[in-house]
Amino acid sequence: MYNSWFHIRAIARYLQSVLPDAVIYGCYTYQKDELVIRFADGDQLQGIQLAFHPPLPGLQLENRLAEARRHVALFKKLTGERIHSVKWHRSDRQILISLKNDQKYLLLQLFGINGNGFLLDPNFTVLDSFRKSRKEIMVRPEEFTTRDSLHVPEPAFRQILAEHHDLNITQIVSRLPIPVFSTTLTGELCYRSGLSDKMLVTNLSNEQIGILFHHYNHILTEINQNHYFVYESATPLFSLLALKNRLSVPCESFTDLIAASRHYVALFYQATNREQLRKLLSSRLALALQQFQRKLRRQEQELLNLPTATEYREWADTLLANIHHLPNHSDTVTLPKLTNPNQSLRIPLNPKLTIAENANKFYTKSRQIENSRKELQDSIRDAQESIRKISHQLKTVQACQDLKEMQQIQQQIPARLIQQQPGPDSTEREPFYRFRAHNWELLVGKSARDNDRLSFKHARPEDFWFHAEHGTGSHVVVRNPGKQASLPPDIIEYAAGVAAFYSKAKHSAVVPVIYTKKKYIWKRKNMPPGKVFTKFTKSVIVKPLDPKELV
Template identity: 25%
Template sequence: MIINSTLVFCIIPELEEAFKGNKIFQVFQSPDKKELIFVTRSRKKEASLFFCAHAEDYRIEILDEGKWRTKKSNYQKTNLFSYAVGGHIQEIKQVDFDRVIKISCLRKSQVGKSIEFDLIFELTGRNANLILVRKDGLIIDSLRKVDITQSRFRQILPGEKYVAPPSPKKKNPFEAEKERFLKLLENRNISVSELLTSHFIGLDQFLAEKIIFETNIHPSTKAKDLNNDTVEYLWKNFNQVFQDIAEHRLSFQIVTDEAGKPDAISCVDLPFLKENQKIFCESLSFAIKKFFSQKLEEQQKRIALKRLSEATHRALRRLEKRKDKIEEDLEEAEKFEQYKKFGDLLMINKNSIKKGEGSVKLVDIFEPQQSLVDISLNVELSPIQNAQAYFKKYKKAKDALAVMKKRKAETEKEILQVEKISEELEGANKELELEKIRKELVDLGFLKDKMIPVKRKEISKDFSPRTFVTKEGSQILVGRNNKENDYLTFKFARPSDLWFHAQDIPGSHVVLRKKDKKREPSPNDIKEAAQVAAYFSKARGAKKVPVIYTLAKYVKKPKKGKPGLALVEKEKSILVEPKLIDRLDNGK
């Protein structure tokens, strides 16, 4: 539960400042019917209220103009809640310290009569809803309709009497009394953290840990194990936290996990967390907006990563299947010499073979043993025609053999490329990295261009190879993927730079940029660059790896070659130990 009762309490003043006194001008709805935007204005201000009723992402936000314009392009005006258009916002309040916000409005009818109504925002998880209610309590409209088959307790339909959601069974922490709090802790065989979160509404795990941390006890400490002084101190800290919240002495922050992914929103500082796990925000509305924006990005990345993984697995299955088929065909094609032999034997023995025979046994005069060989015949052909058919099969198989060997080599290369992409995916967690991998799969023909919904960026603008510096100050650049290898080798490298690659082994392209253009790289520079090339190859685990190197101008892109492929001339070879040098250039 991201939006709890305490956060609802804290956002009320922000909603009042943004919307109180404003007039509702327009209502827009998302295509999936689960999101609404209320555009409001007054003489002094304009603000848009966003409401989301998605089961996991339910929330209320104050939209800034930029975000409103972005959303507006995907939303449509709706007649839903048209009754509210023209209403002036009079009051905004939380209902019974629950996750319910009531916005009371007043508008004039066509005959000048005052009409009062309430917009009730229920931020209750999968049951999140927005209900428009007359002052007499009758429902005018709602975002989600609930009939008797869905709930016997409360029906949410036009004309029905509005019934509030069931009251929370937990206690309101603002109404806690010392005596009852102390009694709550007596002889309870559960942790203090669990006791606090299970007993008080709006008190989540992080608020509980703050109170416990400031009391200087461990979160797993059982309530029954606390002495009287500690219990008194715990009450004091509990009371102080909620007094600060009540008086709006707040510090809004997004809590992230160890990987930097958004985990929760807090309205107070959490001193027990590392600083890099806290993102401080100027307001709660901004924290909510940023939290769900980051959460959406993470969801999109997970979707993209899943689809890319599926695409690489499909590609590998296709390639392995293609390779198996080529090997079967190769096995058949490699019999081409036998077809020629059969043709020659049939020509030599044509006068002794009768038309209409299904097979014939002939002495193999081409073998030292001169054993009998069984040759299948087409009964509709003459002996000479059968010989000619075998000669034709011989020529066809011989021609096909070279093609199939080439196809097999190309397929094996593609398998290595896709395996490398699969390895890259394991460590990819940034949008740009996923986009580069997506482009590689598109270029290889294993993914449709518009399949993955990730923002596109030009590689020339976002070129970010791994960068190292040799002992003598020369720069070593390492491509992170096939697309970047191409850019590094064929666009970025100068003709006089040295290019390195593990010999006959899949790996990254590596470029050694001379510190001084007029001087040749030292043997040590060449050795260090070769070690890096060996390290960023499939042979990383070997003791020694052969690495080729040449001037970048002697590395060419094959015609219609896939990303990462290169033709190398005038290369030299060096045997080195795979090694990652620890001198990074500018932290890259």
């Protein structure tokens, strides 16, 4: 519920209780996407800090606020202004601070990372903004209030359910007079009512609707009582009421909004840091585990392929036992086995060496094999032990829920494992093929999803983009590091030919291909992979060209 409408409303109510007649000491920023508003001689509240960046955007109340040495002053017209009132929007996450008897206004839009702050004149026209905004700001003062009622009459409740009987409970709460129930509150409402959130309204009995109405208003009443709860789960949760569906989760309750918010923020960043460290250690340990497993498989295969030392020793012993009646400088000899004279033994020889020298070579080879076998066996045992330790550490890291404990685990892991970077076998698969033509680099998408990654992640604004004009095909990007206004005609023909070759029209005699700069392509949310909008395109008709011909 942190930064939800109910939370913003609670903050605004608190500000309305302490800020009227307070004087603004100054507005400034010392970090990107953070706005600080400081008040003069604030006993209960020294300032508010707004963050419009991840991982935790929102408004934080500060009763101890140290001024940063390096900061940029903002909204200078507000310095010295006296606050008249603080209002909140009836259904949106916005706070309106009126100054000097409504002669100026400060609008705070707390829309997460898309939030902003605006200085408005008496006609609610924007004078200045914290972040650049292309959207026109429409402020309706009648939608802001200092008093509201968190209560829904039962007839209105039942009428809305009757009008939308085809919706489930999760969907219907967004149609109620207070349409700002979060997932947490919806889950709590269903838990208290004993109903599934997917249950259709049309399947609810009259009694179940009554139970649902009772708990809905009871939850709103609890929210209005200025009690705050921080649930210390793996992912901390800030709540404005006691959650009965989380009775097993450790919880700390507060009557002070500032203390509750500060405690939640501290827990949140501890959890964030813990998860970041978990991700780092898990990825490094998993990489090390893969490396040792590959090493173990390779060494076990080498051990299987290693010849036996017994054979070479038997050859040497047999040669020395018959050394006096064997001719030197022979290619091979066949002799009876010492252990079983009825069986013969064929021994290959180096004709450049004497019998004694050949025997000595076989003894040396036998010792080398025995040493190699012992080294491999020792190395295999070491690899198995490393795999056991790393597997245990990986399981411990994945199960750990305490940051300090995880930091202790980190200290036990060899630094070389944590600092290593993924090698070629672990690198992310490239979503495109690479080709070159006359010192120009061409990138060709491998699939529809890869086309999106190529065009919107890897391609730069000044690169040139090609695609078959009709039908599906690969996106083709021509790198343009020199930011040239146009490509040479032969490169246009080459790139267009490649785009035609990597399209469904590759078997046509000629194919029309469009091209433009990457900065002139875009796509909307929920569009199919590979599909884009373009502008300022030009068209050429070319023959499909296999890029292998560019070599």
